[in-house]
Amino acid sequence: MASPSSSQIQNKPNLPLKEVPGHYGWPFFGAIKDRYDFFYNQGRDDFFKTRMAKYKSTVFRTNMPPGPFIASNPKVVVVLDAESFPILFDNSKVEKRNIFDGTYMPSTNFTGGYRICSFLDPSEAKHTSLKNFFMSLLSANHKNVIPLFQTHFSDLFVKAEAQLAKDDTSDFNSLNDQTSLNFIFELFCGQNPSSTALGSKAATLVTLWLLPQLTPQITLGLPKLLNVLEDLLLHTFPFPALLVKPAYNKVYKAFYESATKALEEAESTFGISKDEACHNLIFLVCFNAYGGMKLLFPILLKWVCLAGEDLHRKLREEIRAAVKDAGGKVTLAALDKMTLTKSVVYESLRIDPAVPFQYGKAKEDLVINSHDAAFQIKKGEVIFGYQTIATRDPKIFDKPEEFVGDRFVGDGEKLLKYVWWSNGPETENPTAANKICAGKDLVVLMNRIMLVEFFLRYDTFTADIGTFLLGPKVTFKTLTKASS
Helix, strand or coil, rough: CCCCHHHHCCCCCCCCCECEEEECCCHHHHHHHHHHHHHHHCCCHHHHHHHHHHCCCEEEEEECCCCCCCCCCCCEEEEEECCCCHHCCCCCCCCCCCCCCCCCCCCCHHHHHCCHHHCCCCCCHHHHHHHHHHHHHHHHHHHHHHHHHHHHHHHHHHHHHHHHHHCCCHHHHHHHHHHHHHHHHHHHCCCCHHHCCCCHHHHHHHHHHHHHHHHHHHCCCCCCCHHHHHHHHHHCCCCCHHHHHHHHHHHHHHHHHHHHHHHHHHHHCCCCCCCHHHEEEEEEEEHHHHHHHHHHCCCCCCCHHHCCCCCHHHHHHHHHHHHHHHCCCCHHHHCCCCHHHHEEEEEEEEHCCCCCCEEEEEEECEEEECCCCCCCCCCEEEEEEEHHHCCCCCCCCCCCCCCCCCCCCCCHHHHHHHHCCCCEEECCCCCCCCCCCHHHHHHHHHHHHHHHHHHHHHEEEHHHEEEEECCEEEEEEEEEEECC
């Protein structure tokens, strides 16, 4: 199996050099057709699978939504296997400038007029100072993660049980939205958003700001008769930031007044103005962290639910034994002993990554390899990877389409270099010189704590699993209280 290290991204002499298959169709109309295929005619997964089968290649050309009139150039080269995908992490060969959301970039009016760190290339000096600021914040708050998480999510479970008792079902997603924002805001700003001017409307105001930036990537699942109308409203013209400016101003005020210490550190230690640091902190907390948590926890519970009671039994036994050995406390040392729990988290991140799209623009003419061929990419071409297919590569993973909870236990840990949810291999760490998520370790830790808190409280559970916008919707049907 090939390592995804950048040193191996080169033309292998035993592979035939081929033209990248596929085409973009007629100008304007080809992009519209591909957009309709992506959202309505085929759906996200089949959009790629049908083209992969048609061209008999995991590397091919197509247009990526949104296309006209939001994205001026929707043309991409798609990479869908474990051999070609890592080109997207090689910052010597691909540029990440203004490509965080893909072939379009939302107006900087959404973020106070600044290009936020996510849209900066590592070669830019500002990226270094902002990324170091983020990592400093994360390090300073690391010790607060477990107790804060326990406090906020214990309240979530109490509310879920009350909903079940009243209505026979409980909507995890809606509870998770409010709880996740309360937790992540307090972690970085030192107080619950309900104590600020945001009050009980914090999640609503943040979501109002988030959605216009994400609408080019979503479909509402409306009846087919309404597809044309939805496409016109969501995918054709950019939403003006002016529409959400009042909501964003309230969010900005809450952060600026609550995160005083962090903003002062940004200015004194990293040379970032308080204003720019505040807009970046909002994006980190509300877009990256909260936006991710809205998807991550439903994804985790979805796959654990579908895995069934045998996995539930193994998880609760491991979790309760480790916590008992730690004197009844959830500690980092106790978490490290929970190898199955950690593997389950990695498996959910592999099979269903919350952010499955990665983009990069070729800095030079280069050659990328799939398992079967080599392909010439021209300077300036946009390379796009759909992680959900690439991390199910059958040449790397056994039973790639199945959720295997213990996949990464023991020798299985060697496969972590093919888990890329964080915009880089799980075996590598975030630095100012790369685009790996600054909160990579925090995300894994939160998911582990979620499973621990859940199975300390419950023996098993059942749920209805549906779809909502960009991720799954989890509706609890039963929560069986812990018997021992």
